Amino acid sequence: MLRAVSADGIFGQLALAELSSPFMLEYYDREVGAARAAKLRGSAYEEWSSTDRAAVEDAARKMRGGYLGPILALEPDWYVGLLDVSELARVRLIRLAAFSAIAPSRLLDHFVAALDAGRDTPNEGFGAKYRLLRPNFDPSRMRGLPILVAEMEEGPYTEVEGLTRMSCLLSKRANGEATPDSISAILGVSPRIREWSFY
Numbered sequence: 001m002l003r004a005v006s007a008d009g010i011f012g013q014l015a016l017a018e019l020s021s022p023f024m025l026e027y028y029d030r031e032v033g034a035a036r037a038a039k040l041r042g043s044a045y046e047e048w049s050s051t052d053r054a055a056v057e058d059a060a061r062k063m064r065g066g067y068l069g070p071i072l073a074l075e076p077d078w079y080v081g082l083l084d085v086s087e088l089a090r091v092r093l094i095r096l097a098a099f100s101a102i103a104p105s106r107l108l109d110h111f112v113a114a115l116d117a118g119r120d121t122p123n124e125g126f127g128a129k130y131r132l133l134r135p136n137f138d139p140s141r142m143r144g145l146p147i148l149v150a151e152m153e154e155g156p157y158t159e160v161e162g163l164t165r166m167s168c169l170l171s172k173r174a175n176g177e178a179t180p181d182s183i184s185a186i187l188g189v190s191p192r193i194r195e196w197s198f199y
Helices: 007-019 025-032 034-041 050-073 085-090 097-102 108-116 126-136 163-174
Strands: 003-005 077-084 147-150 158-161 182-189
Touching (some): 007 025, 007 034, 007 050, 007 147, 007 158, 007 182, 025 050, 034 050, 050 158, 097 108, 097 126, 108 126, 126 163, 158 163
Parallel strands (some): 147 182
Antiparallel strands (some): 003 077, 147 158
């Protein structure tokens, strides 16, 4: 069941995830100040002040606005709901040459299989980061909701944010490791989503 939400918190959810990413520490420390970033890493989004939210959302917009901004311009309807982990296999990657190079289908299960076979994205180093995080990835400690978009509520879904987390989760499930049956995710629905250049 989907629950309608406003677009206001989209960049906040993105920042919530990135604040806990070891690869984004330096960026957020620089953009919002190391003391504020450290405080926010240790607290829940609901506990953030309006000033804190504005600061991190501005930082996230600077970093990710290039592909999220055009989606927001299409004015999709935004929802939060549960995504069955088994559906992750059919989630499509955003259209980036580096991802298509190892998974021409752009399907997440093909991408994860390539990563687990030791392949890496050209000039991106995504595989090295993924293999560093995967062994200790704990789905119960995920911060920030993955973001997907689709033309219809029923899909098919294309990932916008959360690729590393979804990849680790799908890999663990494929290897028989314990995973939840579903995860919370944000879904943007627009009949115009094909206008997004990364679709």
